[in-house]
Structure formats: structure tokens, C-alpha cells
Amino acid sequence: MGEIELRNVSLSFPNPKSPEPNVVYENFSIKIEKGSFTFLLGPSGCGKSTFLNIINGLLTPTSADAVLVDGQDIRRHPELTRRMGYVFQGPRLLPWKTLRENVEFGLKGLGVQPKERWPELIEKYFAMAGLSKFMDHYPSQVSGGMQQRAAIVRAWVNEPEILLMDEPFSHLDEITAAELRSELVSLWAREEERRTIVFVTHNISEAAQMASDVVVLTPTPSQICYRRTIDIPWPRTSTDDAVFEIEKELRHVFAERAGVRV
Amino acid sequence: MPADAPTLDQKPNADGGMTPASEGSGHGAREHRVPRWLRPWIPMGVLVVVWWVVTDLVLQKPRIYPTPQLVAGELGRILSGESPLGSTYAHAGATLARLLVAFLAAFVIGTVLGIVAGRVKSLFDFSNSLVWIGLAVPSVVWVFVFLVVFGIGDVVPVVALVVMLTTPVFLGSAEGAKAIDRELLEMAASYRADWRSRLRDLYLPAILPFMLANGRVAFALGIKVVIIAEVVGLPNGIGLLVKYWKDQLYMAPVVAWGVLLIVMGFVVDRWLFGYFEKRSLRRTGARVSVVSAE
Numbered sequence: 001m002g003e004i005e006l007r008n009v010s011l012s013f014p015n016p017k018s019p020e021p022n023v024v025y026e027n028f029s030i031k032i033e034k035g036s037f038t039f040l041l042g043p044s045g046c047g048k049s050t051f052l053n054i055i056n057g058l059l060t061p062t063s064a065d066a067v068l069v070d071g072q073d074i075r076r077h078p079e080l081t082r083r084m085g086y087v088f089q090g091p092r093l094l095p096w097k098t099l100r101e102n103v104e105f106g107l108k109g110l111g112v113q114p115k116e117r118w119p120e121l122i123e124k125y126f127a128m129a130g131l132s133k134f135m136d137h138y139p140s141q142v143s144g145g146m147q148q149r150a151a152i153v154r155a156w157v158n159e160p161e162i163l164l165m166d167e168p169f170s171h172l173d174e175i176t177a178a179e180l181r182s183e184l185v186s187l188w189a190r191e192e193e194r195r196t197i198v199f200v201t202h203n204i205s206e207a208a209q210m211a212s213d214v215v216v217l218t219p220t221p222s223q224i225c226y227r228r229t230i231d232i233p234w235p236r237t238s239t240d241d242a243v244f245e246i247e248k249e250l251r252h253v254f255a256e257r258a259g260v261r262v
Numbered sequence: 263m264p265a266d267a268p269t270l271d272q273k274p275n276a277d278g279g280m281t282p283a284s285e286g287s288g289h290g291a292r293e294h295r296v297p298r299w300l301r302p303w304i305p306m307g308v309l310v311v312v313w314w315v316v317t318d319l320v321l322q323k324p325r326i327y328p329t330p331q332l333v334a335g336e337l338g339r340i341l342s343g344e345s346p347l348g349s350t351y352a353h354a355g356a357t358l359a360r361l362l363v364a365f366l367a368a369f370v371i372g373t374v375l376g377i378v379a380g381r382v383k384s385l386f387d388f389s390n391s392l393v394w395i396g397l398a399v400p401s402v403v404w405v406f407v408f409l410v411v412f413g414i415g416d417v418v419p420v421v422a423l424v425v426m427l428t429t430p431v432f433l434g435s436a437e438g439a440k441a442i443d444r445e446l447l448e449m450a451a452s453y454r455a456d457w458r459s460r461l462r463d464l465y466l467p468a469i470l471p472f473m474l475a476n477g478r479v480a481f482a483l484g485i486k487v488v489i490i491a492e493v494v495g496l497p498n499g500i501g502l503l504v505k506y507w508k509d510q511l512y513m514a515p516v517v518a519w520g521v522l523l524i525v526m527g528f529v530v531d532r533w534l535f536g537y538f539e540k541r542s543l544r545r546t547g548a549r550v551s552v553v554s555a556e
Contacts, residue, residue, distance in 0.1 A: 056452055082454055096467040105463055109453035154453075167281040 002034035002161045004055055011050065024050050025061070026221040031214070034070075035194040037185075039207040041250065042217030051084050052164040053091040055198070056082040069162070077189040079206040082110045085155030087165040091147035093139040099150040100126075100135040125157045128187060132149035145176035152184070165199045169206070185210050185234050204254065208247040218255050226256035295445045328514035336518035345503055345515075357499040360416060361488045364423030365481060369423070372431025372480075373473060379432070379466050380439025389432070396429030405494045419491035420500075426487050427480040435478035440468030470542050478535050485523055 011020040014202050024047040026194045040048045053059040054067060057074050066073055069080045084105075093102045100122060101259045107118055126132050129149045129220045148168060155163055169177035188197060201207060207214050208230070216226040275316045294306070310330055318329040328336075347353070362455020379386040404422040412418050442465065450464050466473075500519055507515040 041433050058448065086448065086449075086452040087446065090445065094446065094463060096470075097463070105450075105455065105459070106453045108459060109450070111454070147350055159299070201509040 003068075003070050003072075004030075004032040004113055004162065004198070005066065005068040006030050006051075006054070007068070009054065009061045009064040009067065011047075011059070011061045016089075022220045028222060030163070030215065030223075030224060030251040032196060034200060036197055036201065036209055037188060037197045038215060039211035040200045041202065041204065041207055041216050041254075042222070043200060043219050045220050046217045047117065047222040047242050048202075049166050049218065050201060052086070052166055052198060055162070056086055056164055058083055083160050084162045084164060085160035087148075087155045087157050087163070087168045088154055089167045091139065091144075091151040091173055093147055093150060093154075095139055098138055098168075099131065099142070099146075099153075101137070102150060103154045103157050106158060110158045110160075112158050121157050121159070123190060125153045129153045129154075129183070143176075145172055145180065148172060148176075149180065152180070152218045156187070161195055163195055163197045163213065165197060167201050167203075168199075170201070170203065181206065181210060184258065189234050204250045205238055205247055208250060209238055209241050210234075214250065216250070216257065226253045244262075287293065298556070304315075305424055310366065326513055328517055332514040333517045333521065336514040337521065340518055340522065347498075347503060347506055351505055355497055357492065357501065359421050360491075360499070361481075361484050364420045367420075367533055368424045368427035368480060369431055370479060372476065373430040373435045373469075375428075376432040376435025377439045377461075377469065380436040380442075382497060383422065386436060386440075389436075393429055393433060396425060396432075397512065399491050401426055402494060409495050413496065414454050414495055415495075419488055419496060422491050423484055423487050425483055430479050430483065431476040434479070436474045438472030439465060442468045474535055474539050477538075478531055480528060481535075482527055482534045485521075485527055489523070492542070496543070 007029050010023075011025045011026050012023040015022040040051060042048050050059060054061055054071070055074070057078055060075065062068065064075075064084075069077075072080060074080045078154065083201060093099070094105060097105065103122055103126075105120065107121070112118070112121070119219060121134070122135070127134050128150060131149055131153065132144050132147060134150075139150070141149075148171075152168065155165075169180055172180070188194060199207075199210070211230050213229050215224055217223070218225045230246055232240070232242050232246070236245075238244070314330045317324065317327045317332075321327045324332050339345075343349045343351050362372070375389075379389050401422060404425055405418060408418040408421050412421070446464060446468075450460050455463065488499070489501040491503065492499035493505045494501075498501060500523070504516050504519050507513070
């Protein structure tokens with residue numbers, strides 16, 4: 001599992017300030033390969049997060065020919081969304097639960113079975129995130145970076161085939177963010193059967209450093225204005241010439257096709 | 263500031279060896295002179311002295327305006343269980359049982375309905391008029407209405423109490439549920455938490471501070487309402503004793519019962535709700551440090 005496809009998806013919201021609805025997508029189609037680390041780039045408000053919410057079943061499009069995960073429409077098979085993990089912009093941890101209990105909340109919700117495996121999964125992914133010592137701390141007792149790590153553990157511990165990430169590092173300081181970026185890439189790259197990650201950002205360097213695929217969206221109604229594969233091996237650093245070239249190219253694309261100068 | 267100007271932290275410390283916590287304001291040092299635990303008792307002491315002066319030295323009609331000494335004597339009699347209408351403990355037990363049953367029912371009903379109304383806006387709008395009935399209609403009116411409907415018996419005060427106490431609990435819970443962080447709700451939805459998990463892991467902990475406030479308000483209101491219901495028409499309870507003594511025009515036991523109810527309310531508020539408050543705060547690290555900094 002892991003291939004995502006949207007066919008002719010349209011979505012609009014009523015606009016309180018005008019009789020014209022706010023159109024986010026009009027006949028939008030996209031295909032995301034299984035096992036790819038796909039970055040969705042675009043100016044603010046172009047419907048990047050909306051895209052994740054549609055795949056996750058949190059939002060139903062106004063109309064769509066298909067919203068497919070591995071060839072099955074999630075509107076008819078909502079159980080498919082249980083095999084996804086979602087990392088939000090902020091950690092969104094329950095403040096009255098310890099980090100471990102927050103992760104258990106995710107396991108319980110997604111119905112990960114058998115329950116006897118939970119402790120092992122929890123230990124494993126907390127260790128990977130370097131949080132083993134802090135499992136029984138409350139979110140308020142650890143730093144913002146550690147909270148976001150715990151949120152990543154909550155998504156990853158379900159061993160989802162698809163991981164949705166909505167600007168997960170944008171609220172963190174640059175050093176913590178850089179650390180988490182390289183950890184995330186190595187976590188993803190080291191697995192034999194790689195998961196599909198859809199990563200939404202407006203940070204171009206982040207995309208150039210991490211992505212296997214980059215998709216650039218226009219302002220609403222969103223369309224794909226550029227798409228490419230990046231086959232530079234990981235780990236990449238921002239000082240890599242090849243990475244820097246990609247970054248430059250993406251900046252050009254942004255300026256010329258998405259209409260945003262960055 | 264010129265170098266020779268006196269600064270606040272150069273002031274001699276009134277308490278001698280006080281921590282520098284009061285640095286930067288002379289006000290801070292003064293606050294420490296009266297120990298914190300003593301502060302609520304000072305107005306109480308002043309009140310008793312005024313009461314004694316007025317009743318014992320000025321009015322001098324102890325049957326109608328009882329002196330503190332007389333009330334203390336009556337308190338002793340109440341505690342010994344003696345009353346012309348049978349054991350005071352039996353009466354107090356009946357009152358407390360009514361209060362407790364009604365309080366628990368109102369708390370559960372109000373909390374559940376409040377959470378639902380807080381999450382479903384249309385329901386909240388519908389409930390508005392009912393809330394006003396619950397808030398505005400005086401307790402005696404409820405008691406009379408229910409006396410007519412149910413006849414004299416335990417049902418009347420309990421139902422009247424449930425109706426009156428549910429309203430503030432409902433309002434508080436609804437406000438709490440409305441204030442729940444949208445981002446957390448979205449997170450719960452994306453992790454497919456079922457309604458049981460959402461209630462236990464998200465809604466209830468999120469509105470816990472509101473529930474504690476609801477409990478306090480409802481319990482204090484409950485004490486008042488149950489006594490009124492008993493005065494108006496019940497064969498037993500503290501209200502009946504209060505009414506008996508009022509009819510005898512002997513006010514000392516009436517005041518004594520008032521004092522006892524104040525003490526009971528205080529104990530429940532301070533220790534029972536205070537205990538739950540501390541426990542709930544302890545669960546989130548940051549707030550503990552705020553509490554312990556006091």
C-alpha cells in the first residue's frame with residue numbers, strides 16, 4: 001500500500017464575504033508513487049493542507065471522480081485511512097497525558113493490533129526519536145522540539161504505509177528543525193520497504209534537501225505547475241552543490257509559474 | 263536613576279531574612295506579615311466580635327437576637343444529637359442524603375448535556391430559553407410546583423434540586439466544551455478516536471477545571487435550596503428543625519444550624535474540591551510549578 005491518486009477533484013467553500021464560493025480545487029488530479037518522499041510546495045493558502053485532509057478523509061471534496069489509495073476509493077473504504085499517520089504543524093499533544101499516553105492514544109484510535117505489540121512498538125519508536133528517557137514526561141515538561149518528535153512518534157508508531165506531514169518543522173528553531181529533518185530522512189530511507197510520505201511545506205530548501213519528488217502548486221484554484229524527481233542520494237546537506245542547484249531551480253519555478261518571488 | 267538614589271531593594275527587610283521575592287515592591291514584604299492560612303479567619307473574628315457587641319451589649323434580646331455564647335451552646339446541643347423533634351443526626355442525614363443524590367444526578371446530567379450542547383451549536387441555541395427558566399425561577403416556586411405534582415415526600419426536594427443545580431453545571435460544561443482546542447479535535451479525528459476515547463481522553467480532561475467550578479457552585483447552591491425545600495414542606499430534615507425553632511421565636515438554634523452549614527460548605531469546598539483541583543493540576547507539569555510557586 002502507499003500509492004495515492006486524486007482524479008478530477010473539486011472543492012469549494014462558501015465565502016462569507018461574497019456570493020462567489022472560495023474555490024480551492026477545480027478538476028485537480030495528481031498521482032503520488034508508492035514509497036516516494038513527495039513534497040508539495042506552494043504559496044500560502046494554495047490548498048496544500050487541504051490536500052492532506054482529503055487523503056486522510058477529514059474533508060470530503062465537493063466532487064471527485066476518485067480519491068484512491070492503492071486503487072480503492074477512501075470514500076467507500078474509510079478503513080484505509082487507519083493505515084495513515086498524520087503529523088501536524090504543531091505537536092497537538094494532549095497536555096494531560098504523558099508522551100507515552102499520547103502515543104497510545106494514536107495506537108488505540110487507529111486500532112493497531114495486537115495490543116500486546118504496543119509496548120514493543122512504543123519502545124522502538126521512542127528510542128528511534130531519542131525520547132526513551134522522556135516517555136513518562138508530560139508535554140509541558142519537555143521542549144518544543146521534543147514535543148514535535150513525540151508527535152512524529154505518534155504517527156510513525158502505527159507503522160502507517162502513508163505518512164502525511166503538514167509543515168511539521170515550521171514552528172521549530174532552525175537547529176532543531178535541521179536535526180529532525182535529517183533524522184526523518186534516515187528513518188524513512190533505512191527501511192527496506194519505504195513508506196510513502198507526503199510532506200507539505202513552503203520551505204524550498206527543506207524540499208531540496210529531503211524530497212524524492214517535488215510538486216509545485218499554483219495559488220487557488222490549485223493546479224500542478226511543476227513536478228520533478230530528485231535522485232540525489234541521502235543524506236544531503238544544504239551546502240551540496242547539486243542540492244543548491246535544485247533549490248535555485250525551485251526558486252525560479254516559484255517566481256515564474258506559481259507567481260511568487262522567493 | 264542617579265547612583266546615590268535609594269533603591270527599593272536597599273530597604274531594610276521588615277521580616278528580617280525574608281527571601282528576595284518581594285524585591286522591587288514594598289507591597290510584597292507587607293503581604294508576608296500575616297500568615298496566609300490566617301487571612302480568611304481575620305474577617306470572621308471581626309464579625310463575631312461585632313455580633314457579640316451588638317447582641318449582648320446593645321440589643322439585649324437574646325431570644326430573638328441570640329448572642330454568640332447562646333449559639334455556641336445550641337451548637338453543643340445539636341452536636342449531642344438532642345432536639346425536640348428527634349435526633350439531629352437523623353435530620354441532618356436526611357438533608358445530606360437528598361443533597362447528595364440530587365447533586366450527583368445534576369452533575370452527571372448537566373455535564374453530559376453541557377458537553378453535547380457545547381459541541382453542537384444548534385443544540386446550544388435551543389437550550390438558551392430553558393437555561394433562563396432554570397436560572398430565573400426561584401427555588402420556592404419549584405418546590406410548590408413539585409409539591410402539587412408529587413405530594414409531600416423526598417421526591418420534591420430532590421427534583422427541585424436537580425432542576426436548579428443542573429443549570430449552572432450545564433452552562434459551565436457547555437462553555438468548557440466550546441473552548442476545547444479545535445486542533446486537538448482535528449487530531450483526534452485524524453487518529454480515528456471513537457466517541458468513548460474522545461469523551462475520556464479529550465472532552466472530560468479538557469473541561470475538568472470547568473467541572474470543578476461547576477461542582478463548587480452547584481454544591482453551595484444545593485445547600486441553600488435543600489433547606490428551603492424542607493422548610494416549605496417536608497416531614498424531616500434540617501429545614502424542618504429550623505422552621506420549628508423559628509415558629510417558637512427562639513433564634514439561637516436557627517443561627518447555630520446556619521453556622522454548621524457554613525462549616526460544612528467550607529469543608530467540602532476546601533478539602534473535597536480542593537483535593538480534586540490539586541490532583542488535576544498535578545497532571546500537567548507546567549501548571550504544577552505555577553501552583554507551587556505560590
